Amino acid sequence: MSPQPSSAAPATTMRAAVCRRYGSPDVLSVAEVPRPRPxxxxxxxxxxISAVTPTDCAARSARPAFARLAFGLRKPRNPVLGxxxxxxxxxxxxxxxxxxxxDDVVAETGAxxxxxxxxxxxxxxxxLHRPPGLPEEDAAAVADGGLTALPFLRDHARLASGQRILVNGASGAVGSAAVQLARYYGAEVTGVCSGANAELVSSLGAGEVIDYTEQDFTRVGERFxxxxxxxxxxxxxxxxxLLRPGGVYLTTVPGAAILLHTLQTRLFGNRRARLALTGLRSQAERAADLAVLTRLAVEGRLAPVVDGRFPLDGIRQAHRRVDSGRKRGTVLLTVR
Structure with a gap:
């Protein structure tokens, strides 16, 4: 289909949540800003619909400190997050x-x-064209955590039927997607979360749930x-x-320690550490992953987990919810 320009003269401004300096959620505001052109x-x-994620909170707060390398040394390079x-x-x-x-679409903005x-x-x-019958909120929720969980499990863990996986943070956006995707691949899943979220994680497919408030999951006698x-x-x-010989530890949080362990275990030993920067994948790879995730959602194999919904004017409250570390699934931002 050939590109078609809009027939109406576009507006020159729009409303947006802006972050012009680093700090707490109080630095966020909603303002009129220039409307972009493609x-x-x-x-x-x-x-x-969009989502407020830990990445957005890191871009707002510059925590951890190395976030400044990605988002701007003195202030956010891009004042409109998301x-x-x-x-x-x-x-x-x-x-x-x-x-x-x-056309109805699902996409990521990238850097x-x-x-x-x-x-x-x-x-x-x-x-990606949003599949017919997949509601906007469901599309956002499965894409939010799934775009991280899928490449970790499929490409870096190479998870296969009959294997055992432990998911730490199993009730969050990435963790809840990982539990479901692991079951889809035929793995046996142990989820780590608070006791308040144990029922949710079990319903997503975890055969065993560890309450981290009651037990140190790194001390369990099982191997994965x-x-x-x-x-x-x-x-x-x-x-x-916790790892069996040949097993792999994967983390979503970068840092000097995991980078060192990734290098060391690539050269020595039979248990590996790995950090995957999923945000660096090509646009084509992201679109392909979106197609997988939305298909699984339409088929009922990947259920959306929504923690809450906030309007654009509630951007501060949405960031506070993510900062709390207690969200279940995705925090949605409704812009319509």
Missing amino acids: GGGELLVRVR GLVVGTVAETGPGATGFAPG AMGAHAEYARVSAAGA DVVFDAVGTGSYGRCRR
Whole structure:
């Protein structure tokens, strides 16, 4: 389908949640900002649903400190945060084929961020038509955690039927997706979460649940092929004893220790540590993963887990909820 320009003259401004300096959620505000225009190969999407994630909170707070390397040394490089977009194509840029105004899409903005606004630019190569029958909120919820969990389990753990996996942080957005994807791949799942979330994690497919408030999960007597630390509260040093020979420890949180252990275990030993920077995948790879995740959701194999919904004007409250460390699944931002 050939790109079609919008027939109406576009507005020049839009409402957006902005973050112009690092700090607590109180640094966030909603303001009128210039409305972006799509560049070559890009779509301008009218945002309906986005998500507030730990990455957004790191970009706002500059914590941990190395977040400044990614988001800006003195202040956020991109004052409009947010990486996930579920909405409707408003304009297509030059060379953006396969989409037309009015198409419902799911996409990530990539390093440019900008999703916490009425309009956001995305790469057409990384966008996916939202499947008919998949509600906007469900699409956002399965994409939020799934886009991290899927490449970790499929590509880096190479999880297979009959293997055993422990998921730390099993009730969060990434963890809840990981539990379900692990079951889809035929693995036996042990989930780590608080006792308050044990029933949820069991319902998602965990055969065993460990309440971290009652028991140190690194001290259990069981062994696993994969330990997936979806919240980064463990470490390879603490979790190594949980691994079977040939097993792998995966974490979503970068740092000097995991980088060192990744290098060391690649050269020596039969238990591995690995950090995967899933945000560096190509747009085509992200679109392919979105297709997998949304298909599984339509088939009923991947259930959305939504912690709460906040309007754009509730951006501070949404960040506070994520900062609390107690969210279950995805915190949605409704922009419509």
